Amino acid sequence: MATPVAASGTGAEHHELGFIRTYIFSTDHKMIAKQFLVASLAFLLLGGLLAAVMRWQLGFPGQPIPFIGGLFSETTAPGGIILPEFYNSLVTMHGTFMIFFAIMPLMLGVWGNYLIPLQIGAPDMAFPRLNTFSFWISIPAGLIMLAGFLVVGGHAGAGWTAYAPLSADSEFTGVYMGQILWLVSLTILGFSSLTGAVNYITTIINMRAPGMTWFRIPLPTWALFVTSWLVLLAIPILTGALIMLLFDQTIGTGFFAPATGGEPLLWQHIFWYFGHPEVYILILPGMGLVSEIIANRSRKPVFGYHSMVVAIISIAFLGWIVWGHHMFQSGMNPMLGTSFMISTIIIAVPSAIKVFNWMGTVWRGDLHFDVPMLHALAFVSMFIIGGLSGIFMASAPVDIPIHDTYFIVAHLHYVLFGGSLFAIFAGITYWFPKMFGRMFGAKLGKAHFWLTFFAYNLVFFPMHSMGLKGHIRRIYDPSQYTFLQSMQSLNTLISWAAFFLIAAQLIFAFNFFWSMFRGEKAVQNPWNSNTLEWALAPTPPPHGNFVATPQVYRGPYEYSSPESTDDFLPQHLPPDRVQRPPVPREPGSLPTGD
């Protein structure tokens, strides 16, 4: 394997910058990651609050929202009673904020920026100014999206999937400006993702430290590398679709309007050609984070490191050719159903490999249940549920009754909350000491974990059953259906659990800021990790990251290696400086490792 070109420039060029260059228009990848972190956690909270309002209507249909009901306008919830058009906006905007403004930047903007240069031994991104641009272009996108709540007609109400022709003509929804702002905002936001992805890919290919061969790259960086390719391939498709829809809305083209020769299913094909890769964009980086944390907290090498990498690549590739499974009932030629069904269901194989490899990593380990480990193990156990429930929908005939019901709502939240969000919590609590120089409060961290884990399952697990009984998605008032009335008590219980779940996040928010300023000071490598960001870079790392260009000698997961007396063996430690155990082991137990 060719040795990558040494990263040019070292930390030696570090010099003092003013307040604005340090905290506002910073080109330091670590500061940009923190900016993404704070902004996207705020959007995560907003997305959760929108869900809470939605859950009020579902749990207590037609009753006024208590305490804060009077704060809503006449066009959203007069006297606190939610209007159907506002409910549709809530459904749409909860999905939009969570997917585009919370989970996606939390995965890519935060971890792509923070981890990639540190884990590959680079001083910064390949294009630091482009990186600044990628954060700051997301701010106008966010403001435009927020402005949609203030315009006449209310915010977009055609679902986060914006199915045409509902989304293409305001006569169908009564929403004009809201939908246009939605389209403009996401078009702008696409540039943030694209410039980020270009930066991540270039950095990983060109700026790895000497000795950091492809199969010595830590798994979070591997996952971010593969995900960036997905972003590069998927986002331009979305941007194209958004512009076509914007033209249909504003200048009278008819791409999706049958009256002018357009084709409503064209939107779905283009949207899901972006949308399914998007689903994997939202989870693959999380799989990388979890692999890192489980190996570290089990003090064991990742079980099957190479097959983990291959599984990430296979999931990404398969995820890119399966969009049609969102469209089994859409009117698409049913003969396409079979081929999409087979490609979809095969994704279960690399997903299973990953789950079994995580279990193999835990097996015979030395498990430390710190807060990040709890979240990482929750990720694995919840991803099992989300993965298995996917098989029901992948089988096209079984999908017929459960499509567009709460079964799907359950499934997607087991992947996006049980999966992505637990991975994000794992990542934040694990790299917090590196980011902020202080430990993340463990007691409150554990309280937050257990309350979240319990309430989350109470919210989403019963939804499987409701979907099987025919509880339709996105309906404003289930009590209007006689056959859904018997589920009202369950709906009410879920709403209480959802309020509790959101309230539990306040513990996290408090702990986050308290730990940032008052937490216990972190040592350089609190988790005894092998990877460069912990073992070599100072805490917190300065502008430029490393004092000198690192030299890498081995893979990232040499935990409990018989070669060393310590239970970890940092990637940068020269072989002649490894503390070897006094008694030589049997030859058979020596690692072959790269």
Added chain:
Amino acid sequence: MQNWSWLMDESASTIGPQIDRLYYVILVITGIVFVATELTLLWFIFKYRHREGRKAEYIQGSAKAEIVWTTVPAIIVIAIALASAGLWDEIKDPDNVPDNAMTVILTAKQFEWNLTYPGPDDELNTEDDFTVRNRLDIPLDRPTKLEMYSEDVIHSFYIPDFRLKQDVVPGMELMMWFQPTRTGEFPIGCAELCGIGHTRMRGTLTVHTPSEYQTWMNEQLQAQP
């Protein structure tokens, strides 16, 4: 908390038990995998928890184990896909619609289902056709085929008890067919977000005995203007 279960309610169409059977096959397979993996994970979490003096074993992986847990899931899921493919064709392939099916035209618009019946001569586009709103009434003794159109946006015609659902798309002619297995009234819903009145877009499907169906049709004919 009634209604909280993994079992399907009794279906009312010939296709229902077949979909339910496939559902239960997947439920059993995924149920076994779910219990086995989660219990194993919990057992590992308990057994390998950190204690004084415990040292993790240095294991990089196992080619043998990985081959097993790649091939076994692959065989299982491909078998599920193949089992599903046959049933999918049976439901969706237009060639499989029974010849004796009664054709009814469904026209969806915000926020109603309009159903046009062929009338006593069993032919559509004749004088005795009649249209009713939000009601689908069919006889028990013969299959029904819906020709589905939408006038505005995408709707989705959903009959939970029949295990059937089909999006109705403007600019397209789509179809759905079914053979009921028992008489009774069954709810119809719209499963695709279609605007402000999405939640109101409901209907009732009534399966009549053949003689009741004739009576119902005569009533409708008299009620027509």
